[in-house]
Amino acid sequence: MVRSLDNSRCASPVLSIQSVCSNRTKPIPWHSSAFSTVSCQQSISKKSYFVEQSDVRRIAPINQENTPKKKHTINSLRSKSKFHHRQPPSDISSWSTRWQWTNQMIPKEESDCDVLYWLESESVKEKNIVIKIYLPQTNQTARIRAQREQIALERLKQLICVPKLLRSNVHSANDDQSNKEFWNIMRFTDAERLSDYVKNNKADLREALKIAQQLLTIIKQIHAQNIIHRDIQPKNILVQYRSNSDEISLILMNFSSAWINNYQWTNSEENIDVELSNSFYQMPQFEKRQNENNDEQLREYQRSPKIDTTGVCAILFWLITNHEPKESKNIDKQAPHKLRVNSKFIEKRINEATAFRVGTKIPEHIMKHLTLIFDRGFGDSNQQWSVDELDYQLQFMFTLITNENEQVNYFPAPQIMNNIILSPTIPLEDPFVYVVSLIHHLKHQFATRYSKCVRWSTEKKNSWNAQNGRIENYDLLIFSCQEKNFPIDIKWDVQLLQEQNFLFYVKARTDNKIIIELPLGVWKINEQTANFEVHLQNFEMEIKTLINILFKSNVH
Numbered sequence: 001m002v003r004s005l006d007n008s009r010c011a012s013p014v015l016s017i018q019s020v021c022s023n024r025t026k027p028i029p030w031h032s033s034a035f036s037t038v039s040c041q042q043s044i045s046k047k048s049y050f051v052e053q054s055d056v057r058r059i060a061p062i063n064q065e066n067t068p069k070k071k072h073t074i075n076s077l078r079s080k081s082k083f084h085h086r087q088p089p090s091d092i093s094s095w096s097t098r099w100q101w102t103n104q105m106i107p108k109e110e111s112d113c114d115v116l117y118w119l120e121s122e123s124v125k126e127k128n129i130v131i132k133i134y135l136p137q138t139n140q141t142a143r144i145r146a147q148r149e150q151i152a153l154e155r156l157k158q159l160i161c162v163p164k165l166l167r168s169n170v171h172s173a174n175d176d177q178s179n180k181e182f183w184n185i186m187r188f189t190d191a192e193r194l195s196d197y198v199k200n201n202k203a204d205l206r207e208a209l210k211i212a213q214q215l216l217t218i219i220k221q222i223h224a225q226n227i228i229h230r231d232i233q234p235k236n237i238l239v240q241y242r243s244n245s246d247e248i249s250l251i252l253m254n255f256s257s258a259w260i261n262n263y264q265w266t267n268s269e270e271n272i273d274v275e276l277s278n279s280f281y282q283m284p285q286f287e288k289r290q291n292e293n294n295d296e297q298l299r300e301y302q303r304s305p306k307i308d309t310t311g312v313c314a315i316l317f318w319l320i321t322n323h324e325p326k327e328s329k330n331i332d333k334q335a336p337h338k339l340r341v342n343s344k345f346i347e348k349r350i351n352e353a354t355a356f357r358v359g360t361k362i363p364e365h366i367m368k369h370l371t372l373i374f375d376r377g378f379g380d381s382n383q384q385w386s387v388d389e390l391d392y393q394l395q396f397m398f399t400l401i402t403n404e405n406e407q408v409n410y411f412p413a414p415q416i417m418n419n420i421i422l423s424p425t426i427p428l429e430d431p432f433v434y435v436v437s438l439i440h441h442l443k444h445q446f447a448t449r450y451s452k453c454v455r456w457s458t459e460k461k462n463s464w465n466a467q468n469g470r471i472e473n474y475d476l477l478i479f480s481c482q483e484k485n486f487p488i489d490i491k492w493d494v495q496l497l498q499e500q501n502f503l504f505y506v507k508a509r510t511d512n513k514i515i516i517e518l519p520l521g522v523w524k525i526n527e528q529t530a531n532f533e534v535h536l537q538n539f540e541m542e543i544k545t546l547i548n549i550l551f552k553s554n555v556h
Contacts, residue, residue, distance in 0.1 A: 146182035191240035232311025233280035313377025
């Protein structure tokens with residue numbers, strides 16, 4: 001039996017305002033929380049926490065999840081290979097007894113620096129062997145590219161989501177001879193490039209999110225080995241079907257641009273970074289206008305793990321819009337997702353994915369989170385996502401579009417007696433007083449409606465800060481399940497815009513210090529009282545989805 005929770009702390013907003021107006025500018029540190037692992041019972045209610053059943057007219061989704069997806073013909077790397085006569089490397093004798101040169105070249109794209117040829121072996125265990133030859137823009141850059149890939153694949157040899165290195169000539173004698181060709185021999189999977197897969201298998205929003213999540217999982221694994229890939233684009237991602245399944249697996253290839261931490265590089269090997277380019281999406285860290293100040297801080301930016309998470313954002317954008325993002329801002333300072341043609345594609349994909357939730361606000365919530373992902377993903381190096389932050393955003397959107405019958409809901413329906421939402425009277429004279437009062441009423445009504453499982457801390461955790469057009473409120477939300485309390489640090493972040501508009505965010509901090517942003521959108525002063533019920537429902541959906549994600553990750 002869940003014990004009754006005390007919500008008496010939610011007192012009059014006047015008292016709250018009086019207690020904070022005298023101390024607006026003092027910054028408040030986040031307090032720590034411990035969102036412990038727990039096994040929670042599923043709510044007895046069969047209703048989704050998103051909307052009441054009676055409020056929704058349900059129709060069959062365009063792509064039912066339980067409908068088997070027909071496999072298309074794989075345009076594998078081998079099936080697309082062509083005969084291309086070329087002399088093998090001069091040091092072929094070091095491996096010719098094990099593998100045979102074939103002159104079968106994997107087609108290269110215009111931006112590819114290197115070439116790949118299939119090798120054949122008499123052993124049935126050695127299939128799909130390729131040799132990658134690094135074409136010398138200069139002998140030095142070819143050697144560095146080959147060396148980076150060799151070191152990266154050696155460190156990642158335990159992973160099945162990258163090619164397996166078999167042999168290399170990078171560290172052999174006479175590396176400095178002018179006519180030497182550097183190569184690595186690897187075991188590939190005869191899969192197809194992601195670009196070919198998408199051409200033959202249109203990805204809806206749900207599949208786009210799945211691909212982005214799987215790619216992010218691979219990036220987590222390679223980052224754990226202190227390797228940053230730095231060249232995430234469709235041609236470097238292979239797709240294969242899992243055995244006896246319609247599910248796909250991804251393989252990340254081409255580590256020749258990778259940065260390897262904890263490796264002693266020479267100055268000449270480090271300087272090659274300023275030449276890195278990507279025709280699919282040029283990272284702000286490598287744009288020429290930023291390279292004019294080639295200082296140590298820029299070097300740190302160019303080796304940041306956030307480069308790979310930005311690559312995932314670019315892949316997600318491409319999967320949704322079918323357009324390459326190319327650059328963070330065009331000549332008119334517009335990000336790719338802000339262009340009208342792309343925003344229309346995004347809106348269309350969201351509507352298709354949420355067709356079974358007609359009459360809900362879910363499309364708006366997905367749009368806010370997707371916009372947030374691209375705002376930061378296509379932002380400068382200080383704005384870009386960490387792996388864990390982006391992971392939560394992808395989980396959040398996937399949860400919103402998942403059919404309620406497929407979900408485990410840890411959040412009960414509101415009590416019948418507390419299901420009536422009363423629009424409060426909020427003073428309009430002062431923006432600070434207005435925001436304080438509005439946040440107070442949102443918190444109070446939320447705790448009242450879900451008093452069996454939610455309360456705000458009574459241990460003086462509620463504090464305010466206001467300066468430079470921003471208003472912040474720090475508090476501790478306590479969620480109860482099976483008579484155990486689980487605290488979540490909550491920060492309201494409100495930015496005052498022009499014409500009496502406010503940009504609202506709620507930021508939750510997990511016990512491992514990960515910040516999860518919940519965008520509530522832009523609100524206007526004279527609209528907020530009239531639409532208080534809408535704003536409360538938006539806040540509820542964000543918080544309840546967050547709690548479900550946190551408990552899902554802890555329970556499983």
